Amino acid sequence: MRALVTGGAGCIGSDLAGRLVKDGYEVAVFDNLSSGKQEHLKELLKNGKFRFIRADLLNRKQIGDACKNIDIVFHLAANSDIKYKEGDPTDEDLRLNTIATYNVLEAMRVNGVKKIVFTSSSSVYGEAGKIPTPEDYPLRPISLYAASKAACEAMIGAYSSMFGVQGWILRLANIISGKSRKKGKTVLTDFIEKLKQNQGELEILGNGRQSKSYLLADDCIEGIITALNKSKVELNIYNVGPEDFLTVNEIASIVTEEMGLKNVKFRYTGGDRGWPGDVPRFLLDTRKIRKLGWKPRHNSKEAIRISIKNLLNKG
């Protein structure tokens, strides 16, 4: 199998590309390095079954060329900076997620590529009335990022029914790893950076009581591969996450502890969420993917601690 991994220089994509090479795929990573890093691919670049294409999904010719002689696209490239601040452009998610995904699907259609794996997000449910939230719960996005992910899902559904493209849509919880990005901080890289600058005080967005679930990239990739290998209908939609959540306050305490800091004062920006469009509380119902035999090795708390250790070890 020949796979194209868009966003393959990113935190999840680079690990996924490595896993696919291990599983026997020939892998091409397509990435513009806007937030991903070539150093994430250092080892893979030595492998004869791997190649790197530095290109942009908004360039239709580049993605069209990359889709030639490909059997499956793992489409992970997206806008990583999901925190909206006043004054930010409002079309980033539309361009980098919705239009970029259309470009991928169109390039696939023209080149006869029939399988797409897409990383969607738990955020598509918005502030769901049912927690844990199952896959058949209505999608009510409350951010531009989530709206664009829902639009991508809908478009994959349309290409599936109109052009016979088989789709795997994974709605991911917060995914963390020991890797960092050029832009789009995670809660961990944000806290670590702030604490390196000021060891006495930590600014926490919102009131610290936001509750979210966290999954290690390795567990996430195992979930993606399980869904792909074991679920074979036209459109395969799965939540991927752990069964627990943590508050932002708990994360802040773990980070300060792992950094060996004492008496750090937490200062809150206030409100029940970190930024406009942030979903303050979510937990995915993952019974559907568990029935396929997937189970994460680590819960949210363990995932957070492991990632902090990895990030701190890398300096």
Ligand SMILES: NC(=O)c1ccc[n+]([C@@H]2O[C@H](COP(=O)([O-])OP(=O)(O)OC[C@H]3O[C@@H](n4cnc5c(N)ncnc54)[C@H](O)[C@@H]3O)[C@@H](O)[C@H]2O)c1
């Ligand atoms: N990390 C999470 O918590 C999380 C949660 C839910 C869903 N997701 C989704 O998983 C996917 C991967 O996330 P990640 O955390 O690895 O992010 P990431 O930023 O590390 O990776 C995204 C990659 O896409 C590349 N990219 C962005 N725009 C591009 C374009 N126009 N052309 C080519 N390359 C482009 C970036 O350079 C980067 O390498 C994304 O689709 C994201 O929305 C992530």
